Amino acid sequence: MSAPPRVVSLVPSLTEAVAATLPGALVGATDWCTHPEGLAVERIGGTKNPATARIAALAPDLVLANEEENRPADLDDLRTAGLTVLVTEVRTVPDALRELDRALTACGARARPRWLDAADAAWQSPPPAAARRLRAVVPVWRRPWMVLGRDTFAGDVLARLGVDNVHADHEERYPRIPLERLRALDTDLAVLPDEPYRFTADDGPESFPTPSALVSGRHLTWYGPSMAQAPRVLTAALRAAAP
Structure with missing residues (x-):
């Protein structure tokens, strides 16, 4: 061989x-x-x-x-x-x-590989994160604040779980948005991944008036074996934070 x-x-x-x-x-x-x-x-x-x-x-x-x-x-x-x-x-x-x-x-x-078949199956009918669709802001960096914009893998992942990114129609894929504008948005949730910026319970949630979902960046942004577990892992975190 x-x-x-x-x-x-x-x-x-x-x-x-x-x-x-x-x-x-x-x-x-x-x-x-x-x-x-x-x-x-x-x-x-x-x-x-x-x-x-x-x-x-x-x-x-x-x-x-x-x-x-x-x-x-x-x-x-x-x-x-x-x-x-x-x-x-x-x-x-x-x-x-x-x-x-x-x-x-x-x-x-x-x-x-079997894990790729498992990932395919997991995304055929992923569970929704809440009983209704949620509007969310999705920061990926701070100092300066950057968020998910248009045409991103992570944005599509969230959309398939019932969470709509409020910046999905932005002309940029990762726009810089001042915090005061982020705080003024009409959203149900702030989704805060732990990468590329490592948002934690003490660094990020205090910046937003809406509930914050701290989620695994690997499951939100990586495409690989983690995709097989991503719907379950992300849905649990989003449901726990959903209003």
């Missing part, structure tokens, strides 16, 4: 997906690739500042990237070095399922 391709992943969720499907295929990953725990591969910097020369030195057969998380200039440098780069584009749950299948096939997977 031939060995799987040597893979470098520049996306934490794709790192987790490859590790769960093709043990031993990964030879490099970013400093932000925290799942699975104890992953023993070369660390090649961040998603926005990867060490491209170090990646080239690993001689990977394939580099996995994402059009949102990684900078085009870095990907161009890798291609110039003669490397093959697969770039995913994920804005919805169906996008994620399709792109995961494409990326894993490119990495040498001979069959669709």
Whole structure:
């Protein structure tokens, strides 16, 4: 049996997906690739500042990237070095399922992994977060305050759970909105993930007049094995906070 391709992943969720499907295929990953725990591969910097020369030195057969998380200039440098780069584009749950299948096939997977089938099944009819649809503001950063805008994977995840992002029609995908404007919005809920900014019970909820749902950023924003548990995990957190 031939060995799987040597893979470098520049996306934490794709790192987790490859590790769960093709043990031993990964030879490099970013400093932000925290799942699975104890992953023993070369660390090649961040998603926005990867060490491209170090990646080239690993001689990977394939580099996995994402059009949102990684900078085009870095990907161009890798291609110039003669490397093959697969770039995913994920804005919805169906996008994620399709792109995961494409990326894993490119990495040498001979069959669709069970966890991906489980993720597909989990999102066929996810439970609503409340008896009625909720309007929510979804900050992802503070200092300055940034929120989910249009065409985001996390926004689609929430919409499928019955939570409508009030900035879903904004012209930007991650707009900066002053806190006073966020506080003045007509919303039922503030959804506060623990990444990329680590909102906690003591850092974030006090900023909003509506109830706040502290949710797992990995389940809200990562597309990979966590998608199989995401509807259950997120729904529990949203229901606990829903008015």
